[in-house]
Amino acid sequence: MNLHEYQSKRIFAQYGIPVPQGEVATTPEEVRQIAKRMGTPVVVKAQVLVGGRGKAGGIKLARTPEEAEAVARQILGMNLKGLTVRKVLVDPAVDIKDEIYLGAVIDRAQRRVVMMASSEGGVDIEEVAARTPEKIIKVPVDPFLGLREYQARWMAQAIGLDKAYFRPFAKIAMALYKAFVDSDASLAEINPLVITGDGQLIAVDGKMVVDDNALFRHPDIEEMRDVEAENPFELEARKYGISYVKLDGEIGCMVNGAGLAMATMDIIKLYGGEPANFLDIGGGATAERVAAALRIILSDPNVKAVLINIFGGITRCDEVARGILAAMEEVKPQVPFVVRLVGTNQEEGQKLLAEAQMITANTLSEAAQKVVSLVKEQAA
Amino acid sequence: MSILVGKDTRLVVQGITGREGRFHTQQMLAYGTPVVAGVTPGKGGMTVDGVPVFDTVREAVEKTGANTSIIYVPARFAPDAILEAADAGVDLVICITEGIPVLDMVQVRRYLDLVDVRLVGPNCPGVITPGEAKVGIMPGHIHMPGPVGIVSRSGTLTYEAVYALTNKGIGQSTVVGIGGDPIIGTTFLDVLKMFEADPQTEAVVLIGEIGGTEEERAAEYIKAEMTKPVVGFIAGQTAPPGKRMGHAGAIISGGKGTAAEKIAALKAAGVRVARHPEEIADLVAEVLG
Numbered sequence: 001m002n003l004h005e006y007q008s009k010r011i012f013a014q015y016g017i018p019v020p021q022g023e024v025a026t027t028p029e030e031v032r033q034i035a036k037r038m039g040t041p042v043v044v045k046a047q048v049l050v051g052g053r054g055k056a057g058g059i060k061l062a063r064t065p066e067e068a069e070a071v072a073r074q075i076l077g078m079n080l081k082g083l084t085v086r087k088v089l090v091d092p093a094v095d096i097k098d099e100i101y102l103g104a105v106i107d108r109a110q111r112r113v114v115m116m117a118s119s120e121g122g123v124d125i126e127e128v129a130a131r132t133p134e135k136i137i138k139v140p141v142d143p144f145l146g147l148r149e150y151q152a153r154w155m156a157q158a159i160g161l162d163k164a165y166f167r168p169f170a171k172i173a174m175a176l177y178k179a180f181v182d183s184d185a186s187l188a189e190i191n192p193l194v195i196t197g198d199g200q201l202i203a204v205d206g207k208m209v210v211d212d213n214a215l216f217r218h219p220d221i222e223e224m225r226d227v228e229a230e231n232p233f234e235l236e237a238r239k240y241g242i243s244y245v246k247l248d249g250e251i252g253c254m255v256n257g258a259g260l261a262m263a264t265m266d267i268i269k270l271y272g273g274e275p276a277n278f279l280d281i282g283g284g285a286t287a288e289r290v291a292a293a294l295r296i297i298l299s300d301p302n303v304k305a306v307l308i309n310i311f312g313g314i315t316r317c318d319e320v321a322r323g324i325l326a327a328m329e330e331v332k333p334q335v336p337f338v339v340r341l342v343g344t345n346q347e348e349g350q351k352l353l354a355e356a357q358m359i360t361a362n363t364l365s366e367a368a369q370k371v372v373s374l375v376k377e378q379a380a
Numbered sequence: 381m382s383i384l385v386g387k388d389t390r391l392v393v394q395g396i397t398g399r400e401g402r403f404h405t406q407q408m409l410a411y412g413t414p415v416v417a418g419v420t421p422g423k424g425g426m427t428v429d430g431v432p433v434f435d436t437v438r439e440a441v442e443k444t445g446a447n448t449s450i451i452y453v454p455a456r457f458a459p460d461a462i463l464e465a466a467d468a469g470v471d472l473v474i475c476i477t478e479g480i481p482v483l484d485m486v487q488v489r490r491y492l493d494l495v496d497v498r499l500v501g502p503n504c505p506g507v508i509t510p511g512e513a514k515v516g517i518m519p520g521h522i523h524m525p526g527p528v529g530i531v532s533r534s535g536t537l538t539y540e541a542v543y544a545l546t547n548k549g550i551g552q553s554t555v556v557g558i559g560g561d562p563i564i565g566t567t568f569l570d571v572l573k574m575f576e577a578d579p580q581t582e583a584v585v586l587i588g589e590i591g592g593t594e595e596e597r598a599a600e601y602i603k604a605e606m607t608k609p610v611v612g613f614i615a616g617q618t619a620p621p622g623k624r625m626g627h628a629g630a631i632i633s634g635g636k637g638t639a640a641e642k643i644a645a646l647k648a649a650g651v652r653v654a655r656h657p658e659e660i661a662d663l664v665a666e667v668l669g
Contacts (some may be wrong), residue, residue: 106483106486109594111490113486186482213480214481214483243624257535258560258626258627260540260615261625262537262626262630263537266617266639267657269618278626283517311539313505313519344519363658
């Protein structure tokens with residue numbers, strides 16, 4: 001689960017990391033009142049869950065309350081990479097002398113949390129990593145020891161910080177590590193961590209991603225979920241335990257298993273089609289879940305045909321076939337389906353589908369070729 | 381011969397009285413796997429399909445000589461179950477459970493390094509040595525004994541590859557599902573080394589997917605040390621960056637972990653890479669000659 005900037009910074013502040021004392025607003029009038037109360041200049045920042053907000057015009061400086069209202073009018077309601085801006089954060093502007101980067105991630109190869117720092121703050125850190133990897137300093141943290149002060153000091157020295165900042169930097173790094181672990185984050189970053197003209201360190205922007213699997217022990221974070229900021233169909237899918245990601249193609253896919261779902265998308269592309277989505281119905285899918293999956297796939301107006309690929313291991317093919325037929329009855333789709341059912345009880349399953357006049361296939365290649373040619377026939 | 385599980389396996393099932401645990405215990409017994417004990421705290425003294433149930437793994441190991449554990453307990457209790465198995469003296473722990481918090485696994489993985497116990501998974505289908513032992517949730521009937529070792533991050537995609545091989549009359553030595561999570565007990569590299577040393581295995585199939593750099597590390601090993609032929613497949617060539625594809629580990633982030641990079645690394649190591657799952661069997665037939 002991705003947290004908004006203002007939510008991430010609130011968590012950071014709870015751990016003693018200095019952040020600007022900003023306020024969230026949903027209307028331009030509110031923004032003007034906040035700016036008046038706070039004193040100008042202020043920065044008005046779109047709160048949407050995408051990167052690169054600044055370049056896209058979602059972050060603007062305002063010198064007066066009136067100007068703050070005017071820029072808020074531009075930002076609120078604007079479309080940033082497919083998402084509508086519904087909230088802005090109004091932060092007091094900070095006098096920036098220098099910008100650094102500080103972050104924490106799970107590193108798979110090291111199998112632990114790794115802290116990262118760079119003197120190149122404020123810009124896209126992934127670009128820095130790609131272009132000049134030596135400018136990112138990484139420190140792996142032992143889960144039983146936590147981040148130690150000497151490690152933070154080493155990071156400060158390695159990114160060329162002045163000695164005067166070693167203590168405050170170490171305090172912030174250790175607080176960030178603690179916030180990361182306590183929140184079950186998979187990413188927490190401060191970018192930029194600003195050194196102000198008067199020599200203070202302050203977290204001007206923040207980002208956190210929390211492990212969905214750990215939300216059961218963080219009801220406070222779960223409550224921060226911004227349902228308006230998420231794709232409604234992906235949200236609906238999650239309710240049923242389905243993994244769904246919308247893509248731009250025209251062939252809807254319903255598959256059991258994440259790896260097989262990706263391989264099914266790939267083979268559609270291999271035979272000249274474009275997948276409309278990733279969808280994994282998971283193990284032991286019920287008729288109800290199959291119906292929900294089909295509803296979600298068909299809610300995408302680009303879908304011109306659907307490929308169902310099920311490898312029934314413990315799942316029984318006849319059960320799946322009944323689920324599909326029940327779902328078709330309910331959803332009444334207007335597009336053709338190609339179904340490939342293999343594994344346990346496949347004969348019974350295939351017989352049920354044949355009786356219902358469905359197009360079937362024995363292998364994944366055959367199914368993919370059939371569904372791609374169906375879409376091409378429609379286009380012709 | 382085989383790797384990880386086989387004729388010498390004596391299995392204890394953690395979570396045996398749960399719906400999943402009970403069902404899969406029946407399936408494993410039907411396949412001929414020696415299931416010697418089950419564990420559910422508070423249910424000691426019961427039997428499930430003739431298998432005695434104990435309150436702790438320590439007691440199960442003492443009374444039955446179990447040497448391998450399989451875990452079907454829910455995600456929030458699974459880290460404790462893995463640690464209990466490790467401390468009870470089994471050599472191998474296979475964790476099927478999906479959805480364990482990553483930071484819990486960071487701690488568990490660190491502890492297992494200290495006590496030197498092997499974990500496979502979590503979030504995996506388990507391990508099968510066809511004709512000897514099935515320790516997992518995979519459909520046993522699609523497998524047959526033979527010379528091909530398979531290691532994979534994905535469940536149903538592995539079944540697809542096994543099914544294609546068996547249909548061609550090519551059997552498997554051992555099939556290992558290492559799991560789709562970011563922090564796992566056993567990696568591609570670990571399993572490749574075991575297959576390289578296993579006399580029964582003549583060729584290896586590696587099934588990867590987007591996310592992480594484990595496939596690239598595997599490719600380095602294959603290039604430098606492996607003498608047996610390897611056939612590869614990578615799922616997620618059409619996956620967009622920044623979107624998680626079901627598995628907690630399947631995400632292209634920071635431009636790293638793409639299918640194209642992994643395929644290039646494998647090809648550079650001399651691996652034959654299939655374009656789709658069914659082609660895996662064709663390529664294996666070729667490398668076996």
